[in-house]
Amino acid sequence: MTDTSPASNARNYPLLAIPHIQLHGPVDGDMYASFKSQLVAAPTEGPLVVSITTLGGDPEMARAMGDTIRLLREYTGRETLFLGKVAVYSAGATFMSAFPADSRFFTRHTRLMIHERQMQSTIELNGPLNTLRYALEAKLHEIEDSIHIQEEGFRDLVRGSKVDIEDLKAKAPSNWYIEAEEARDLGLILDII
Template identity: 35%
Template sequence: MLFEPNLRVHGLIDQTVVSNVLHDLKAVRDGGNDLYVEIDTPGGDADGARRIALEIKLFLKHSGRNGFVLGKNTVYSAGITVLAAFPKGSRFLCPRAVLLVHERRLEKELVLNGPIRSCLQIVREQLALLQTAERLENEGFEDLVEGSKISLEQLRDHALNNCYLMAERALELGLVADIAR
């Protein structure tokens, strides 16, 4: 796993990375091997990461094969979603790996101009968007903390302030199975 992963998530997670992962995952599915993922990412598109995580979960559930992930250097932001797709016992980090767990950022101006009912509808739509985003974010955080020593609420409190975790701390918290030495 350390030197010959059959799927890599490198660089900023964008549509190109998602396409490459889907292509590589198909090759793994078509072969008979277990899934060995190497991840090193500064983060990127949260929805793209959710798609990658979904495909990994489906592979693990339906292929009858094992899957393992190794965080090499940085597993930031959207990369946490991919890492969390694997059960805790299948997550590993290199000794100097750093995780960044934070809440999804949003920058949006809300302009209300018009009849009150129309303005209320705009507010309802934006609130629904925020509530959906929070629910999806919680799903990924729940996957990450499952079987660990940290609760969802504790993780969310840390995530509010950009929580950087060194490999040793992630191991202490039970977020990963071990450190690959």
């Protein structure tokens, strides 16, 4: 019997075999707490490898974890490597954007999903007419700021890749799913293991 599976590329990246920080499940406060405790327990020398498998979650928790990675890299000069496993959806892509494109990897058959931020909200208008306008303006400001934050993240995600920010913004409203091979070809990740 002949093995027809593609040759493994893992030997080229031995550091990725056992990530120092392994995150899985929804991106939320529990994942953030796990991230912080694993970071404290991780070795303080050499590259830091972080893996994630997620169907998404809270983008602000993803940004908070990403800021920790960015600060670690900027203040210590330490190399940080990202390993996406199986699914890197939504807030997972937000977290991935904290790593330079040439420090990102996926396992085989991993899928990336990028979409616009979601909002579900109800505005109740109740009170004197002159005050109702402020409630509407406050919600509009919240939406505008969320769009600004989203675009910052999109720019970080595509920096150093072949993906144009306008193409990403055009595809994001309908959930852009990207297979590992396409992510590599687009330069969103360095390689597949």
